[in-house]
Amino acid sequence: MNRLDAMKSIAAQAMRGDISFPTNVAATLKLQKALADPDCHVEAAARMVQNEPLLAARTVAIANSAAYNRSNSDVTSVKAAVQRIGFRTLGALAASVIVRQLGGQITDPALKRQADQLWLHSAHVAALAQVIAKRVSHVDPETALFAGIVHQVGGFYLLSRAHEFPGLLDDGAEEWLEHGEVAIGRGVLRCLDVPKPVMEAIEALWIGMRALPPENLGDTLILASDLTTTQSPLQRHEGASGLQSAAIIDFTVGEGTLAAVLAESAAEIASLSAALS
Secondary structure, three states: OOHHHHHHHHHHHHHOOOOOOOHHHHHHHHHHHHHOOOOOOHHHHHHHHHOOHHHHHHHHHHHOOOOOOOOOOOOOOHHHHHHHHHHHHHHHHHHHHHHHHHHHOOOOHHHHHHHHHHHHHHHHHHHHHHHHHHHHHOOOHHHHHHHHHHOOHHHHHHHHHHHHOOOOOOOOOHHHHHHHHHHHHHHHHHHOOOOHHHHHHHHHHHHOOOOOOOOOHHHHHHHHHHHOOOOOOOOOOOOOOHHHHHHHOOOEEOOEEHHHHHHHOHHHHHHHHHHHO
């Protein structure tokens, strides 16, 4: 089977919902749904998180990041971390664990490197999206964080399947961009029950049309993707790198500019991105 046929085959399966997640991903999905229960209390959430070491470590790290540690007082327990960040951020972190678990199934060294790079990209986009949401577009920051975390989940799923089709990504990402990104992305996002507003924002990213200054969640995600300095191995945009885009894209925000907002928030973005990674 050639590369194009292989990509179309994976895409067709994804669109049908014929997606098989690893056991650890299925377990984390159950945890994510439990955390979304309005009757779930902090103590119960903390106990569930403690049963997932990766999520527990990430929860404490996020709580102590510059984005959430406003008092400059580190927490050392999962319960205190959950109380500080809240359930919505915790749900986004559960999603980040799911995405990383998909990449964790990869054993081929070259594919593993791509998955690691894709996560660094996703984490940086998520951190940028949260700051842009808070300071520029004034959409919900936790939703923007979540959107950034999951916007490349289709790519992680592709990488987790690539070993079945040797040479699938040998010639760059052309087949992915043309025949896989949207179809596979939609299929995986649906299987993960991603909320409609986040789905619509990611659809906007695929289309690539945005307003400046950003007006909604889709604009926010696209701007974060344009500004990231950590490129995806499944590169979507040709031309300017994130560094070049950051120098080119600027506009007035209130009494300042986007460049000033990013400069003022640099420590917060770096801290949140590192905690996610």
